[in-house]
Amino acid sequence: MRRHLVGALAAMALLLQTAPAHAVGAPRWETRWNPSPWRDGVNAFEALEDDRRGSHPEGLPHVRADKGVWRFDAHVEDRDGSDRMRNEVRGMRAADGTPLEIRKDETWRITYQMYIPDTLDATTNFTHIWQLKNSDVGTPIAQISLPVVNGVQKIAARYWTLEDNKSHDFATADLEPIQNRWVTTTIEFKSGDAGYMRWVLRDGQKNGSRTIVDEKVDGIDLWWTEEQYNRPKWGIYRSIKSAGLQETYLLVKDLKAEQLGPPTPPVKLPPPDRGPGTYEAERAGNLFEGAAEPAYCAVCSGGRKVILIGGNIYDYAVVRGVLSETTGTRQLTVHALVDGSQSFSVSVNGGDAIQVPMTGTKDTVTTATVPVDLVAGVNTIRFFGLTARGPELDKIVIR
Structure with missing residues (x-):
């Protein structure tokens, strides 16, 4: 028995000596957010942008938890300004109600399933169904969008460059084959000055075996502010200038956000002014x-x-x-x-x-x-x- 124990310990020591350095103490993916439509409803998100201009009160709520999914409705009369409509949610809330903040040089992976009906068409003007933004800059940092490219409906992952306010598609797929069915999407990114973004789109639900897209772009700027934090958005945000728009919806479920490594300590804020008046x-x-x-x-x-x-x-x-x-x-x-x-x-x-x-x-x-x-x-x-x-x-x- 003693010889067996000594032999096992020696084998373990040899394994540790020959293991690659990154295997010891390497950061791991830690789940930070895994909300439930049944349990959390729309409180899973930091805030709603549900017809915030009051253009279509008869259609409320445009964003809701519905039978195990989050549903985003878009009507042709919805407006968020003169030329666009928006029914989205922004940000993520932890179980204790505090917002989850995506900070500089953090690496995150967001996975979820979505159902895009054939009424949610790609458009010649913008249609976005996921965004990464911060509150200090109006320009989005990254998006999943539904553009028309050379007459073909597409779903595209893109990032933006702040200096020229331009978008750059780095991965696309045909939209029509994935409409009217559940697909799984994963967006992985490093939120830094020299960050990266990876987009994976798979047919079917969690264990779907067919990968439609798996593309990554490196060396891109995904951090634009020193004070604010990045946060994801889900929903339908589109221009009303494209022809043929119709009433539609988007379904989302099985949301999960993971961070590589431990959570960043919260930001320390100066105290409020408690002076009289x-x-x-x-x-x-x-x-x-x-x-x-x-x-x-x-x-x-x-x-x-x-x-x-x-x-x-x-x-x-x-x-x-x-x-x-x-x-x-x-x-x-x-x-x-x-x-x-x-x-x-x-x-x-x-x-x-x-x-x-x-x-x-x-x-x-x-x-x-x-x-x-x-x-x-x-x-x-x-x-x-x-x-x-x-x-x-x-x-x-x-x-």
Whole structure:
């Protein structure tokens, strides 16, 4: 028995000595997200973009969990602006409700099954069914799209280059053979300045044996911001300028996201301003409509700001719970990041708009002060802009 044990230990030692160096302590794929339509519903995602312009309330919900899948409906009357429609979800939420953040130089692999009906056609203008984006830049980082190429319907994986705002398809397949059936897709990427993206498309469900596409592109820039994080989006986002659009849908199930190696420690944020009369723009209970949303900000109190305010009637933010002991005129100081010369329109308790012009730079918090009329008790202050994007709101102070 002793000789057998010694022999086994010697064999193990020899194996360790001759094993390749990368086999010892090599990072492994760790599942970070594996939601269920039954259990999590649309709370699996960070946010919904379900007819955020209110163009088709009769069609709500356009995004929902339905019998074990997530379903995205698109109607010809849906609008997200004058020339496009969008019914998507963005981001991923962990089981504890916190967003999962894809950070710089992290490697991720996202796998899911999708069902593309024959009513979801490829188009001569854009149709996207998956995107990778961050909140600071409007240009997408990567996409799965349905283009028409030389008269043939395709499904394509592409990445974008920020300097010229152009897309680059690195893998395509014919769309029609995979419509009206389940296919499995895997998107693997390194979220870095010199990253990579790999797209695998397989016919059938999880154990489908036929690989339709398996392509990889190296040395591409998939990290565009130092403050924000990358996040995936699913759904239907398309131009309405293509002929022959019809009511359609997209089905998604068996979502899973894996990260290579352990999770990155969370970002440490500066504390919020707890001074008297101070209200952080991003605080819980405030209202963010349309595209407006909180985002990271290294120079802001609380480490966050609210972006994408103004430019239309839909994108606005409301600071709620502003207290005043008496009715009367008070001084409102707005703290924001400004790109040159911009302005907010401000409405207190639904009253007439007050203009707040500001001039500054995007890396420094700028202030402007205007008088506002408050009522005794609780007030709401709405920040908007009908014709142009406004500054990025950090906080307000009432004196």
